Amino acid sequence: MIKRESYMRRIRPFFGGELIKVMTGIRRCGKSVMLELVKQELLDxxxxxxxxxxxxxxDLRNAPLCRSEALHAEILRRAAAIPGKAYLFFDEIQxxxxxxxxVNSLRVALDCDIYITGSNAKLLSGELATYLGGRYVEFVIYPFSFAEFLELYRTIAPEASGQQAFQKYLLAGGxxxxxxxxxxxEPSRQYLTDVFNSVQLKDVVKRNMVRDVDLLERILAYVMANVGTTFSASSLSRFLKNEQRNVAPxxxxxxxxxxxDAxxxxxxxxxxxxxxQVLSTNEKYYIADHGIREAVFGGNLRDIxxxxxxxxxxxxxxxxxTVTVGKTGEKEIDFVCEKRAEKLYVQVTYLLATDETIEREFGAYAAIRDNFPKYVVSLDEFDRSRDGIKHRNLRDFLLAEKWD
Incomplete structure (x- = not known):
């Protein structure tokens, strides 16, 4: 079990406080492990x-507690036997x-510190905003970064080079x-396929009462095939019409x-x-874990x-x-990234193999006159930085503690 310090660093300041700590993210991304890491630090x-x-x-053994009144009564009963503050950990609270x-009543009635996890973004919308407005702090948990993957993979394949480990990460995901x-x-592919099916069934179909599952599956296949590609609901509607499926945007x-939401x-x-200004059409979509794409759809190396x-x-x-896609005239910048007073721009490509590719990637910044950092990242081993634009090897970029 790795420490996932990047998350713990953010959660730690809220230990013991009255704010409810909410951890969200796709199923099986490690939210339950985060609860265990929190427990371990509290014990220490x-x-x-x-x-x-x-x-x-x-856990089906807790099915009788899946009503708020029953859960409330059970927690009050157990908490009465606890000396001092109670620490409550609720996994998959949705x-x-x-x-x-x-949860709001427990927060009021008990001297307690509450941690919850959930697999749906709606967890923090609607009624929750009314009951817990201003009384919770959210942490989105993601599958392993390359740095986290590498830390674990080297305990399994200690002889693997950084390049070999990244090749495995490209296919397996995080x-x-x-x-x-x-x-x-094969076991990894089976597991990831099962995760995908579980998310589709439990968090999309059942939660939203989707009746046309065939249509959903076609949309999922299209988006997975086109991750990172600009498209509109109208263009997808036309695509489906060609497949004899009439569906409104x-x-x-x-x-x-x-x-x-899932x-x-x-x-x-x-x-x-x-x-x-933010444009209202032609968004891009990215998948939570590229290993799921390889298992379900395939072609990660083809679509590198x-x-x-x-x-x-x-x-x-x-x-x-906070990430958007940048547009300047006819040119596009992959990522415009903002965080408080920070801002940076990132272009991503496989290799700077031709003059045309170099001109496209570096030339995307031609119309941007500010002084914020501008990066081109690729799998090239040689530094091609120029005109104040920084070129970084993609693996090094992912492993850097901070970007200068």
Whole structure:
């Protein structure tokens, strides 16, 4: 179990406080492990194990507690026997009906520190905003970064070079459980396919009462084939019409939103850098884990440009950046990244193999006159930096503690 210090660093300041700590993210990305890491640090700080109350609501033994009143009564009963503060850990809380009422009441009634996880972005919308507005802090948990993957993979294949490890990461992705399978190809593919099916069924179809599952599957296949490619709901509607499926763009947008709510995809809007406005059409979508794409759809090495973009995009999110696609005239910048007063631009490509590619990647910055850092990242081993634009090897870029 690796420490995932980048997350712990952000969660740690809230230990023992009254704010509810909410960890969200796609199924099997490591949220339950984060709860265990929090528990371990609390134990190390002197909290007694008898002060913990832990419930996983995917465990059928806890099915009787999946109603708010029943859960509330059970926690009050258990907490009465705890000396001092109670530490409550609720895993996959969305399985509990009206859980937000229960959690808010426990927050008021008990001297407690509450940690919850969930696999749906709707967890923090609607009624929750009413009951817990201003009383929670959210942490989105992602599958392993390349740095986290490398730390674990080297315990399994200590002789692997950085290049070999990255090749494995390109195909396997970052789902934590794969280390238990020692990244063996067939078991890993089976596991990732099962994760995908579980997300599709539990977090998309059942939660949103999707009736046309065939249509959903076609949309999923299209988006996975086109990760990182600009498209609109209208163009997807036309594509499906060619396959004899008439579907309104609004329906497609709804289905895509369901997938984003389940953290399967991330939508990235385009920004006109000259007009300083966010554009309302032709977004891009990236998948939460490129290993799932390889298992379900295949072709990660064939579509390596798209997958490298996907990997860099997720790394930017892990580091807390808000990301848009930049547009300047006819040119496009892969990622415009902002975080408080920070800003940087990133272009991603496989190799700077031709003069045309070099001109396209570096030339994308020609119309941008500010002094924020501008990067071109690729798998080239030689530094091609020029005109104040920094060229970085993609593996080094992912492993850098900070970008200068």
């Amino acid at each position: 700080s002197g909290v007694g194990a008898e002060q913990f109350i832990t419930l996983n609501f995917e 399985e509990v009906q009206e859980w937000e009422k229960c 789902m934590p459980y794969l280390a238990n399978l020692r990244y063996a190809e 609004e329906t497609i947008l709804n289905y895509l939103k369901y997938c984003c 953290y399967l995809f991330y939508q990235v809007k385009r920004q006109d850098l000259q007009g300083k 440009n798209l997958i490298l973009e996907n990997i860099v995009f997720l790394e930017l999110l892990r580091r807390g950046y």
